[in-house]
């Protein structure tokens with residue numbers, strides 16, 4: 150990033166500091182940018198109804214401006230300020246999962262600037278459950294457009310330290326609310342058509358959505374990479390979350406189509422996977438490369454690599470999701486040049502975890 154853009158004196162406050170919210174609210178009301186915690190990942194917030202604030206967001210992230218932002222609200226009634234139609238099923242969805250890690254796509258009102266929606270006729274809306282996020286929206290009176298608070302392409306921030314790494318000097322303020330709970334971004338559901346479509350998988354799974362909506366489909370373009378399919382959430386087409394080193398997922402042959410397990414857990418990691426990861430890292434180390442292995446804490450002692458980076462516990466998708474992005478950033482911290490990861494069952498939350506991990510790996514998978 151060039152130095153010219155890195156010239157702001159970023160204010161950093163803990164959410165418990167007595168002046169934190171007063172300063173943050175004033176900045177948002179003046180059209181500036183404040184990073185803040187949500188239950189999914191840290192967001193980079195600006196006034197969603199002001200084109201110039203959205204432009205600042207794109208600039209701070211180095212994000213292409215055709216990649217629209219999510220507007221965060223504090224009350225369901227705020228949807229009426231943004232959407233020109235609210236289908237019954239969309240209402241059902243909001244009532245079931247808000248506040249929480251769900252983003253709904255609706256047809257936008259003209260008051261929502263095209264800059265915020267990347268030129269689309271639709272708008273993404275989410276009501277976060279994180280108390281500090283809700284407080285910031287309420288006290289500022291601003292409907293906050295917020296992408297994840299990372300530099301475009303890097304893993305989303307799950308700690309204020311990650312936001313500081315990427316955004317110090319580029320935005321007005323960072324509100325430190327400690328580690329986030331969930332660790333991967335909200336589920337995005339398009340409610341503008343006849344049938345609900347998942348555009349980005351997240352903590353709220355297809356199964357949970359179907360419990361209240363009936364049949365829900367998944368945007369085909371996000372299931373398998375296919376150059377002929379264009380994801381309906383523009384952001385899903387970009388490379389994402391990638392550490393600087395080359396990440397490869399090692400998976401056992403029967404793991405990739407194992408989707409009938411009830412918990413989003415580790416596929417029983419086979420000895421073949423462990424052996425292959427050890428072979429690959431030993432080979433890379435012999436070539437003098439800095440290597441790392443991504444695994445769960447209970448499997449860590451199976452590997453010979455000296456840099457083991459753990460992702461929660463096997464059998465617990467929520468602990469894996471919570472650690473995923475921090476682990477990818479740790480790969481960069483230690484300067485890992487080659488990284489090997491185990492694979493996870495693609496059921497329930499595991500589907501969302503694998504969506505992120507496959508992107509981080511540029512879909513490099515070795516099946517053994």
Ligand code: TXA
Pocket residue numbers: 187189190191192193216217218219250252254266269271272273275295296297298333334335336337348349381382383384385
């Ligand atoms: O959990 C989250 O959703 C976090 C926190 C901060 O709320 N936010 C987040 O925003 O992940 P971002 O900008 O990193 O991702 C937003 C995604 C992008 O893939 C974007 O293309 C898609 O939402 N999106 C936004 N508006 C859309 C629209 N009108 N139609 C389709 N996709 C849209």
Ligand code: MG
Pocket residue numbers: 296297305
């Ligand atoms: Mg993002």
